[in-house]
Amino acid sequence: MNEQTVKFLSSVEPFDILPENEISRAAQNLTHAGFPADRTLFVQNKSILNHIYIVSSGKMEKFILEEEDKKLREILGEKSIYGGLSVLFNKSISIRTVRTLEESNIYLLPKEHFLDICSRYPEFIQHFARNFCSHMLQAPYQALITGSMDDEKQVSPSAFLNLKLKDIFSREFASCSEYASIKEAAALMRDQKKSAVVTMNALDQSIGLLTDNDLRSKVVSQNYPVHNPVKEIASRPLITLPEDSQVFEAIIMMMKHSVKHLVITDDRDNVLGIATEQDLLLAQGRSPVYLMREIQLAQTLEELKHRQLQVPGMIKSLMDSGARAGHLNRIITEISDAILKKIAAWTIDEMGHPPARFAFMILGSEGRKEQTLKTDQDNAIVYEDVEPEREEEVRKYFLELGDRICTRLDEVGFSFCNFGIMARNPKWCQSLGQWKTYFWDWIHQVEPEDLLHSSIFFDFRLGYGDKGMVNELRQYLFESLGKWKGFFRHFAENALHFKPPLDFFGNLVIKNTKEKKNCLDIKQPMQLLVDFARLYALKYFIAETNTLDRLEKLRQQGVLSGQDFDELSHAYGFMMLLRLSHQARMIVDDGKPADNLIQPKMLTYIDRQSLKEAFKRIKTAQGKMRMELTQDIGIS
Numbered sequence: 001m002n003e004q005t006v007k008f009l010s011s012v013e014p015f016d017i018l019p020e021n022e023i024s025r026a027a028q029n030l031t032h033a034g035f036p037a038d039r040t041l042f043v044q045n046k047s048i049l050n051h052i053y054i055v056s057s058g059k060m061e062k063f064i065l066e067e068e069d070k071k072l073r074e075i076l077g078e079k080s081i082y083g084g085l086s087v088l089f090n091k092s093i094s095i096r097t098v099r100t101l102e103e104s105n106i107y108l109l110p111k112e113h114f115l116d117i118c119s120r121y122p123e124f125i126q127h128f129a130r131n132f133c134s135h136m137l138q139a140p141y142q143a144l145i146t147g148s149m150d151d152e153k154q155v156s157p158s159a160f161l162n163l164k165l166k167d168i169f170s171r172e173f174a175s176c177s178e179y180a181s182i183k184e185a186a187a188l189m190r191d192q193k194k195s196a197v198v199t200m201n202a203l204d205q206s207i208g209l210l211t212d213n214d215l216r217s218k219v220v221s222q223n224y225p226v227h228n229p230v231k232e233i234a235s236r237p238l239i240t241l242p243e244d245s246q247v248f249e250a251i252i253m254m255m256k257h258s259v260k261h262l263v264i265t266d267d268r269d270n271v272l273g274i275a276t277e278q279d280l281l282l283a284q285g286r287s288p289v290y291l292m293r294e295i296q297l298a299q300t301l302e303e304l305k306h307r308q309l310q311v312p313g314m315i316k317s318l319m320d321s322g323a324r325a326g327h328l329n330r331i332i333t334e335i336s337d338a339i340l341k342k343i344a345a346w347t348i349d350e351m352g353h354p355p356a357r358f359a360f361m362i363l364g365s366e367g368r369k370e371q372t373l374k375t376d377q378d379n380a381i382v383y384e385d386v387e388p389e390r391e392e393e394v395r396k397y398f399l400e401l402g403d404r405i406c407t408r409l410d411e412v413g414f415s416f417c418n419f420g421i422m423a424r425n426p427k428w429c430q431s432l433g434q435w436k437t438y439f440w441d442w443i444h445q446v447e448p449e450d451l452l453h454s455s456i457f458f459d460f461r462l463g464y465g466d467k468g469m470v471n472e473l474r475q476y477l478f479e480s481l482g483k484w485k486g487f488f489r490h491f492a493e494n495a496l497h498f499k500p501p502l503d504f505f506g507n508l509v510i511k512n513t514k515e516k517k518n519c520l521d522i523k524q525p526m527q528l529l530v531d532f533a534r535l536y537a538l539k540y541f542i543a544e545t546n547t548l549d550r551l552e553k554l555r556q557q558g559v560l561s562g563q564d565f566d567e568l569s570h571a572y573g574f575m576m577l578l579r580l581s582h583q584a585r586m587i588v589d590d591g592k593p594a595d596n597l598i599q600p601k602m603l604t605y606i607d608r609q610s611l612k613e614a615f616k617r618i619k620t621a622q623g624k625m626r627m628e629l630t631q632d633i634g635i636s
Helices: 003-009 022-027 082-090 112-120 120-133 141-149 158-162 182-192 212-220 245-255 279-286 288-297 301-321 325-351 390-412 432-444 448-457 469-484 486-495 523-539 547-556 562-589 605-631
Strands: 031-035 040-042 051-057 060-066 068-075 097-098 104-110 174-177 196-200 204-210 240-242 261-265 271-276 358-362 377-384 429-431 461-465
Touching: 003 022, 003 060, 040 141, 051 112, 068 240, 082 104, 082 112, 082 120, 082 141, 082 390, 097 112, 104 112, 112 120, 120 469, 120 523, 174 182, 174 605, 182 196, 182 204, 182 212, 196 547, 204 212, 204 261, 245 288, 245 325, 245 429, 261 288, 271 547, 288 301, 288 325, 301 325, 301 390, 301 562, 325 358, 325 390, 325 562, 358 469, 377 390, 377 469, 432 448, 432 469, 432 486, 461 469, 461 486, 469 523, 486 523, 486 605, 523 547, 523 605
Parallel strands: 174 196, 240 261, 377 429
Antiparallel strands: 031 104, 040 097, 051 104, 060 068, 060 097, 196 204, 261 271, 358 377, 358 461
16 A cells, blocks of 8 residues: 555545545555456456446446347446445346446455445445445346346345345344443443444343434533433434334334334344344335434525425335335335424424414325325314413414415425415314314215315324324314214215226226326225225224224224225225326436326236226125115114
8 A cells, every 4th residue: 555545546536535544554454456448347246246347437337238228327437446235236237338438447345345335434335335226227237137136035125124134134243231331332332333222221121322413412512521420312212123023114114213223032022133224225225214404404495395306216216125015105204204393393493382282183185194296285284272261372373384385385395275275275274173063064964075174184193282182083083983983874864875997897997097108096996995995994993093993994994804805905005006106207217297197008917907806806796785775873
C-alpha cells in the first residue's frame, strides 16, 4: 500500500464516506490488474465475482445482452465500481457483461472485505441499495435477476418478504447486565463488532436494548455521563418477533416503531439473536423501511410528496418479485398512515393544543387497510361532547383542523374525495353524540343513501388522536346492531342486487367506458366480497376492519368452513394482486393515473380462468348470505 492508493480510494464513492482507518485497511487489501482493449472480463449470468472492481484508468462498457442487442449499456471510467450489486443482490453472479473499450487498469477488492464493510457501515451499503432500486424498475434488469434464480434454494431479493426470519438473522448477539456502565456496554459493542447489546436483569431475563443510535443521540450529543448504568438509556420494552415470523412482518414492525433492530425470540420468548436493518436491506434491496424513515424525517410537504411518489415504483418492484397482495396493502397502508400522522402533528403544532379529545378517523378502503395505488381520501373527525357554551369554539377548531389536514393530504398526493366524505366537510366533523345519532339512523333506515353510508363509515379506524373515541363509537355500533336485526336483511338485500360480471355461460362480462373499451371494473366484484365480510363481521361483533382479517375471524368462530375461508381469501387476494399490478403498470410504465378498469384480453389465459373462478366463489358467498341472513329473521 502507498499513499497514492489511499488517496485514490478516498476519492471513490462510496469509499469516501468511510473513516480514514477503514480506507487505509481497504487499500491494504487491494490488488492491481491490467487488461488490453476489447477484452471481455465478465459474462452476464455466468461469471462468478470474487472481487469488487474499481477502474483506476481506461474505459470499459457494461451491458445486458438481449437477443444480440445491448440493453442498459453504460460506460465505466476512472473511479467507477463494478460488482457491488452482483455480490449483494445476485449471489455474486455477474449481472452484466463487462468488456474493455481501451487498455484499462483495475483495482480488485476481495468480496469478503467488501461485505465486511457493508455489514458495519449502513451509509456505505445504502449507496449500492439506491443503485439497485433504480435499476430494478428496468425490465431487462429484472429479467436477468429473476433468470439467475432457477435453483430452488436461490431467492430473488424481494422474495425474501415471504422467507422466515430464522433464515436471515444473526444468532450471535452481545448482552450485558442492566447495571453495567454505559462505557462498558459501548466497549462490548466495539469489541464484538455489534451495533446493539441486549440488557439483562438480575434473573438473567432480557429486558432492554442499547443501540449505536442510542449512544449517539442519548450519550454523545447530550454529554450524558458514561459511568451511569446502561439501564438509564436502554430502550424498553424490547421490540421482538418470533423466529418463524416472515421478513414482511419484520419490515412492518420496523416501520411502525422506526427502529433498526428487532430482537428475535423462540417460542418461549428466549432471545435467539437480532435482525438488523442491514439484514433486511441485503434481503430485498428495495426497502420500505428506508422509505418510512425518510417520511418520518421529512420536514416539508414537498418532501412527503416526493416520498409518496416513490411508492408505486417500490410496490411494483416488490410485486414483480412475488410479494403477496395482503403484504403490499399493509405496506401501502403503513406509509399512508405515517404521512397522515406527520401532517396531523404539524397542523396541531401550528394551531395549538386541541380544546377537547378527538380522533381523526380513516374510512373506506384505507380504513380496511386495503388501500391501493389509486389514492383518494375518506376520513372524518369525532370529538368528545362538551358543554353547550363551548360547542361553537370546539367545533370551529376541529373544522379548521380537518380542512388543513385534508388540504395537505391532497397536496402530497391523496386527492380529495369526489363525494366530500372528508373531515373538512362540516357534516363529517362532529361530536361523539352526533356520530352516535348518525349510526343509529343508518342502522334503522332503509334508504339506499343510508346503506351507502354504513358501507363506508362502518369500516372506520383510528388515523390520529384518541383511540378511546374510536373504541367508544365501535362499542355503540355493536350495541345498536344487537338491538335491530333488520339491518342485516336490508344490507344483504342491497348487496345481493349486484352480481359478479359473469354471464349465464360463465363468461366474463365486459363493457365499454369513456376511458376504455372491452373492460371490467375489478373494484366492483371485490366490493361484493368486502360487503360479505363486513356484514358477517358486524353480525358477529368482530372489530377487525380488514377483509382478510374479518374472514379469518369468521373461520375461527366457525361461521366459515376452512374450505370456504381458503377459497374466499384466495379469490380476494388474487383480485387485489391483479388490481395492484394493473395500477402499478399504469403509473410506473405508462405514466398515467391509476384506475380499476381491467381489460381481460390483456390477461394471460390462466389469469382469465382464475378471475372466472374468483367470481364463482363470490356467487357462492352471496348464496350463503341470501340463505342465512334471510332465515335469521324468518323471511323466505
